[in-house]
Amino acid sequence: MKNKLIMAIALVMALVAGWTATTTIAQAADNSLAKVQKKGTLVMGTSPDYPPYEFQATVHGKSQVVGMDVAVGKKIAKDMGVKLVVKSMSFDSLLVALQTGKVDMVISGMNPTPARRKNVDFTHTYYQGGYSIVINKSDKGIYKDKDSFVGKTIGAQTGSTMYNESKKQTSGTTVKGMTSVSDLILGLQSHKLQGVAMEKPSAQAYVANNKELAMIPSHFDLSASDTSASVAFAKGSTSLVAAANKSVDQIRKQNLVNKDYLPAAGKYLKTNTVNTSMFHYWKAFLKGIEYTLIITVCSVFFGFILGVLLSLARMAHGGVFATALRWLATAYVEFIRGTPMMVQVMFVYFGLGLIVNLPALTSGIIAISLNSGAYIAEYIRGGINSVDKGQTEAARSLGMTSGYTMRYVVLPQALKNIWPSLGNEFITLIKDSSIVSIIGVSELIFQSNIVRSDTYRGVAPIAVIMVLYFIMTFTASRILNHFERKMQHD
Amino acid sequence: MTKPIIEVKNLAKNFGDNQVLKNISEQVNPGQVIVVIGPSGGGKSTFLRCLNLLETPTSGEVDFDGQDLTTLDTKKVNTLREQMGMVFQNFNLFPNMTVLENIKLAPMKVKGVSEADATKRAHELLQQVNLDDHADAFPTSLSGGQAQRVAIARALAMDPKVMLFDEPTSALDPEMVGEVLNVMQELAQQGMTMVVVTHEMGFAKSVADRVWFMADGYIQENNTPEEFFGNPQTERAQDFLSKILM
Numbered sequence: 242m243k244n245k246l247i248m249a250i251a252l253v254m255a256l257v258a259g260w261t262a263t264t265t266i267a268q269a270a271d272n273s274l275a276k277v278q279k280k281g282t283l284v285m286g287t288s289p290d291y292p293p294y295e296f297q298a299t300v301h302g303k304s305q306v307v308g309m310d311v312a313v314g315k316k317i318a319k320d321m322g323v324k325l326v327v328k329s330m331s332f333d334s335l336l337v338a339l340q341t342g343k344v345d346m347v348i349s350g351m352n353p354t355p356a357r358r359k360n361v362d363f364t365h366t367y368y369q370g371g372y373s374i375v376i377n378k379s380d381k382g383i384y385k386d387k388d389s390f391v392g393k394t395i396g397a398q399t400g401s402t403m404y405n406e407s408k409k410q411t412s413g414t415t416v417k418g419m420t421s422v423s424d425l426i427l428g429l430q431s432h433k434l435q436g437v438a439m440e441k442p443s444a445q446a447y448v449a450n451n452k453e454l455a456m457i458p459s460h461f462d463l464s465a466s467d468t469s470a471s472v473a474f475a476k477g478s479t480s481l482v483a484a485a486n487k488s489v490d491q492i493r494k495q496n497l498v499n500k501d502y503l504p505a506a507g508k509y510l511k512t513n514t515v516n517t518s519m520f521h522y523w524k525a526f527l528k529g530i531e532y533t534l535i536i537t538v539c540s541v542f543f544g545f546i547l548g549v550l551l552s553l554a555r556m557a558h559g560g561v562f563a564t565a566l567r568w569l570a571t572a573y574v575e576f577i578r579g580t581p582m583m584v585q586v587m588f589v590y591f592g593l594g595l596i597v598n599l600p601a602l603t604s605g606i607i608a609i610s611l612n613s614g615a616y617i618a619e620y621i622r623g624g625i626n627s628v629d630k631g632q633t634e635a636a637r638s639l640g641m642t643s644g645y646t647m648r649y650v651v652l653p654q655a656l657k658n659i660w661p662s663l664g665n666e667f668i669t670l671i672k673d674s675s676i677v678s679i680i681g682v683s684e685l686i687f688q689s690n691i692v693r694s695d696t697y698r699g700v701a702p703i704a705v706i707m708v709l710y711f712i713m714t715f716t717a718s719r720i721l722n723h724f725e726r727k728m729q730h731d
Numbered sequence: 732m733t734k735p736i737i738e739v740k741n742l743a744k745n746f747g748d749n750q751v752l753k754n755i756s757e758q759v760n761p762g763q764v765i766v767v768i769g770p771s772g773g774g775k776s777t778f779l780r781c782l783n784l785l786e787t788p789t790s791g792e793v794d795f796d797g798q799d800l801t802t803l804d805t806k807k808v809n810t811l812r813e814q815m816g817m818v819f820q821n822f823n824l825f826p827n828m829t830v831l832e833n834i835k836l837a838p839m840k841v842k843g844v845s846e847a848d849a850t851k852r853a854h855e856l857l858q859q860v861n862l863d864d865h866a867d868a869f870p871t872s873l874s875g876g877q878a879q880r881v882a883i884a885r886a887l888a889m890d891p892k893v894m895l896f897d898e899p900t901s902a903l904d905p906e907m908v909g910e911v912l913n914v915m916q917e918l919a920q921q922g923m924t925m926v927v928v929t930h931e932m933g934f935a936k937s938v939a940d941r942v943w944f945m946a947d948g949y950i951q952e953n954n955t956p957e958e959f960f961g962n963p964q965t966e967r968a969q970d971f972l973s974k975i976l977m
Binding site: 631632634635636637638639640641642643645649650653654657728 | 783785805806809810812813814815816817819821823824825826827836837840841882885886889895
């Protein structure tokens, strides 16, 4: 099973741990089932990059998440008498999203390891899988199972059970970890890897859709819990787990996964690979551009306002209040500039999510605005300092207040001086906005990953978004230059 | 006897350990033109800047129209400041605005004058300084003399009771000094109260009512121009005058 270790989420977990300990959403008297039934929807979190478990497919012209896990989710929701809502995010983020109440359950080929059981509750197993190794068809006959790769390299998803078991159960073999399965397949085809360990159904899907590939049995020695998939619920939501278990038991008893769900998923996979030209996916890319621009423009706008306020606070003088303000603003700027934007994005989405439930897009815009504001503040401070002191004196001698002087005399001139730096920040943000893909905002990087897993084509979507990013940044820099020329009075 | 418009009492100003102004007490009466002269570094500019509180005095009083500026809050200082126009050595026009906008800004934002009225008044002032044809020019396209005349018009737009000039011709090319001094002379003839820090002795002689000679942080001599230039009382002034070409 996909078994990304808690390692990856430990950082965010640590940040929110203090709050989770006190809030413990789930440990309140268990009315979890009643709550779900009252709101009428069951929100399922999943990471749709893992066919045939879950993946994106174009259904009736619309891109949506499908796969056997979604079928399981639908069955559970239907049995509870509510509607299923599917929320996509990266695998690393799923359990945090569950603990912070962003989703009601997680179905993402997740196996119930003891470590996970400490943090969430699992249903019975709905599917028992196994591991295979995917190889290039041309190598068929050279490799037989996990022991054939002495002196060679095999790949697996970083932090997954496959990754750990590959390391443990092979000797003389290099094990290379990558984040996504499509990257691993790309590594295989470019002969950086000789084999990729993954789950049997996934291996079957890849081999069925790519004539260059073949699969061999892994012969890993595995316990049942390492290969089983369960549905995760928030800790303590016993009534939800009990209700879901009824559905899961039916699925097992009637063999629904093998009989219905997997064949249906296979059909979607086929429709996906009928037309893999990049033009066919123009809608997906367009949506990505749209969100990238929304995030960038909003973040620059709010970041600028925040930056002005911060820079003024940093220059405040006179009185205890002004000193406190100055220290606060300085501390903020230093802290934001000293921590990675990715961590800030995750902190806003999951951390603040404990207090107010913000959608991913809003969280992304907030996080990037907060980040950008710190940088813009420094630009503005430099810009204000670059305006001749005589300008302030002239304005003050005319009876203008310090506020008016700043607004009508100093800031317009400072803005002109720092315009190139601000433009730079804008262009940087167009590119850096890609970070919000980790919380599932469908900006350009996120969309390209979907297209990659949809089409089983590794490189083409990357080339497409590279060109798209360049078109956006180049256009932006032309527009900014135009305004810069307009501001040149002297 | 008329009440003085500006009265300075025991004014002192330190920059760190450096005592720039030491115990100055003088008065300016309405309609008077005071010319402050003296060697560089003698505290002339600092003194002028203390009059409208661009520099905060270390001790002493600056009374404007009977009110001690050093005891007032910022808001009150702002409203009294608008009655004291100031002209700077480096003009300090706002480079991001046209000549007309430079003049209109303060009346509209501070006094709440309507755009139409402010524009009308700005054109009148530009005519007064012979620059109405440059109303839509940006400051950087002006010569130094033109820029300084715009700066004077800008200060006048607030209808000040007093005009402070801080070496208004020091940054100008020699051939442009005259046009600025002419405008100042006209202003003096119209009865404007003026305090002028300058090195233009000719201007001091012909326009000033009183000459204040300032050196070493004191006003060493306060005299009529005729007496000061013809018969200086202090040794310091005699020494200064002997060194400059008349």
